Amino acid sequence: MKTRSGRNVRLMTAGVFAVAGLALAGCNTEGPEDGVDVEDISEGDVASSSPAAETPMADETPMAGMGYSGLYDQNFYDEARADAYAGQEVTVSAEVTETLSDDTFVIAGTANTAVDPLLIVEEEEIPAVEVGQVVQVTGTVMQDFDVAAAEEKLGIDLDDEAYADFVGEPYVSITSGEVIED
Numbered sequence: 001m002k003t004r005s006g007r008n009v010r011l012m013t014a015g016v017f018a019v020a021g022l023a024l025a026g027c028n029t030e031g032p033e034d035g036v037d038v039e040d041i042s043e044g045d046v047a048s049s050s051p052a053a054e055t056p057m058a059d060e061t062p063m064a065g066m067g068y069s070g071l072y073d074q075n076f077y078d079e080a081r082a083d084a085y086a087g088q089e090v091t092v093s094a095e096v097t098e099t100l101s102d103d104t105f106v107i108a109g110t111a112n113t114a115v116d117p118l119l120i121v122e123e124e125e126i127p128a129v130e131v132g133q134v135v136q137v138t139g140t141v142m143q144d145f146d147v148a149a150a151e152e153k154l155g156i157d158l159d160d161e162a163y164a165d166f167v168g169e170p171y172v173s174i175t176s177g178e179v180i181e182d
Helices: 006-025 038-043 074-081 147-154 160-166
Strands: 068-071 089-101 104-108 118-122 134-142 171-181
Touching: 068 074, 089 118, 089 160, 089 171, 118 134, 118 147, 147 160
Parallel strands: 068 089, 118 171
Antiparallel strands: 089 104, 089 134, 104 118, 134 171
């Protein structure tokens, strides 16, 4: 596994802040701002605009082909088990709870969440991860993990016992990832 230098992380962070600044600069308010308080705004007419894109609520099933981007939580895991994200690219963030090999590790919810563990299989090499780090990974949700199929795809030998809890469960075959919190 490769390691990412601090310089790259700083550059990526600077880029995120630059994009966020541009996004905020594009925000617009309608109407006068001087001498107006919250009551004046809430009592006035609501300006019409184009409808926002509909996104599923936490308890709704996602629309086909929409993928997912956010914290790894129980709703995501349940929807992945129900094939809602099968074959779709997703981005999830969570804490590494176990490393099984150089090419596989397990994530679970962050400190304030409780969620079933999810196996992560590295299709492409990412920086080394350690237990306790919070990572953000992007990849495709796959169904029905099979040790033999993973060994063939990765070209390595995996310990069958270490993966027994994940056989038949969904997993994410990732193409990119990074440590976002140590």
